[in-house]
Amino acid sequence: MLPALGYRTASFDFPTDLGAHSTDFVTLAKADLITRVETELADASRVSIYGLTYTDGTGIHDIHRYGNHHDGVILVRRGGASGQDHAVALRFSTDTF
Numbered sequence: 001m002l003p004a005l006g007y008r009t010a011s012f013d014f015p016t017d018l019g020a021h022s023t024d025f026v027t028l029a030k031a032d033l034i035t036r037v038e039t040e041l042a043d044a045s046r047v048s049i050y051g052l053t054y055t056d057g058t059g060i061h062d063i064h065r066y067g068n069h070h071d072g073v074i075l076v077r078r079g080g081a082s083g084q085d086h087a088v089a090l091r092f093s094t095d096t097f
Helices: 014-018 030-042
Strands: 046-050 073-077 085-088
Touching (some): 030 073, 030 085
Antiparallel strands (some): 046 073, 073 085
């Protein structure tokens, strides 16, 4: 059974939780990045987004490397409740970690 949708407070860190470092990322042009994210989400059975909520509650921002266990990430699950999560992690080209 999937948990209810909504906002949750959580800590996420690329190096600690994914074992990912800046050298693991590939730089993409904006159009290519959009296509890549759309492809990742196309057949998802569940999507979890880690970021900071806007103060008015209308959405989430900072869904990228932020540092100090405050990174944002998109977790995509395929295959229903028993599927594995796949991380879509984003960083700015100037970020090193």
